[in-house]
Every structure is written in C-alpha cells, then in structure tokens.
Amino acid sequence: MTFLGNIFTHYHYKHIDISRSKKATTHTIYSVRSDFTLSWEDIDNSQHDIPADSPFDNWNDVRKFAGPLPHTFSYDASKKTMLIVKGERQDWTPQPIHVTHCSIGFIKQLKLNGVVLASAFSITNVSYKWNKGIIEQW
Numbered sequence: 001m002t003f004l005g006n007i008f009t010h011y012h013y014k015h016i017d018i019s020r021s022k023k024a025t026t027h028t029i030y031s032v033r034s035d036f037t038l039s040w041e042d043i044d045n046s047q048h049d050i051p052a053d054s055p056f057d058n059w060n061d062v063r064k065f066a067g068p069l070p071h072t073f074s075y076d077a078s079k080k081t082m083l084i085v086k087g088e089r090q091d092w093t094p095q096p097i098h099v100t101h102c103s104i105g106f107i108k109q110l111k112l113n114g115v116v117l118a119s120a121f122s123i124t125n126v127s128y129k130w131n132k133g134i135i136e137q138w
Contacts, residue, residue, distance in 0.1 A: 001013065002014065002015050009074065010074065011074065016031055016033060016034055017031050017032055017033045017034075018030075018031050019031070025041050025042040026039055026040070026041055026100065027039065027040050027041075027042070028101075034105060034106070035103070035104070035105025035106075035108075036103070036104050036105060036106075037101060037102070037103045038099065038101070038102050038103075038120075039099070039100045039101040039102075040097040040098055040099045040100060040120065041097075041098045041100055043096070043097065043098045050062055050096065050118075050119050051099065051116065051117045051118070051119065051120070053116040053117070054116065054117070054118045054119060055116070055118055056118060056119060059096055059119075062096070062118070062119040062121075063094065065119075066094040066119065066121055067092065068087065068089045068092050068126075068128075069087075070086055070087060070088075071084055071085065071086050071087070072084075072085045072087065073085075075138070080137065080138050081135050081136065081137055081138060082135070082136045082138050083133050083134070083135055084133060084134045084135075084136060085130055085131065085132075085133040085134075086130070086131045087128055087129070087130050087131070088128060088129050088130075088131065089126050089127070089128040090126070090127045090128070091125055091126055091127060092123060092126055093123065094121035094122070094123050095121055095122050095123070096119070096120070096121050097120045097121060097122050098120075099117060099120045102117055102120075
C-alpha cells in the first residue's frame with residue numbers, strides 16, 4: 001500500500017512498525033517508531049464500557065460518532081482544486097473495548113490540556129471500496 005499509494009497519490013504514505021501481542025485477556029498494539037501503545041481487556045460487549053472521563057454519557061451517544069468517514073480530501077494549491085474520493089464500507093459494526101493503557105506520542109507532543117479518551121472500539125471484517133475521485137475547482 002505504501003508503494004502504490006505514493007505512486008497514485010501525494011498523501012506521503014509511510015511504512016510503520018505495528019506489533020500486536022496478547023497475554024491472557026490483555027491485548028496490546030504498539031509502534032516504537034510512532035511512540036504509540038494501546039492496551040485493552042477482553043470484555044463482555046453487552047457492557048458497552050466507555051472511559052470514565054469521556055464526554056459521552058453512554059455507548060448509544062458514542063455510536064453516533066463511531067461511523068466511517070465517507071470521504072478523503074486532497075488539495076492541490078497550484079491548481080486550486082480539491083480531489084474528493086468517497087469510500088463505501090459494509091459491515092461497519094463497532095464493538096466497544098475497555099482501554100487499560102493508551103499513550104500516543106503525537107498527542108503528547110502537542111502538549112494540549114484536557115485531552116481524554118472519549119471512546120474506543122474494534123471493527124473487524126469490513127469490506128470497502130473507493131469510488132472514482134471527483135475534482136472540484138476552489
């Protein structure tokens with residue numbers, strides 16, 4: 001994806017060193033290069049667990065925002081055009097997960113106050129396709 005993505009787009013895709021492990025009921029994904037770690041516990045999904053500091057009150061409120069972003073955008077300043085590509089996804093069924101540890105180097109570097117984990121969910125077996133892009137003059 002990195003190679004072909006950079007041939008056909010100017011998104012500057014980069015390869016990343018994602019690793020995954022599981023010990024007992026604890027799952028962890030991490031990247032040394034990106035200074036990223038996320039750990040979560042297996043839970044009974046009927047609990048619909050959300051983080052204590054979340055701005056959401058319940059999973060039903062979270063679910064309103066846990067949808068796929070349907071479009072990707074790219075701006076060409078020299079031509080003053082916007083490339084808009086729509087993605088279509090099926091079987092988008094987010095399942096809540098209980099995060100026990102989250103560290104994202106990029107967020108830490110921003111030194112923002114009051115950043116909290118609003119929700120976390122897992123999505124599996126999503127089929128998707130990208131439609132032909134549309135170029136609009138800006």
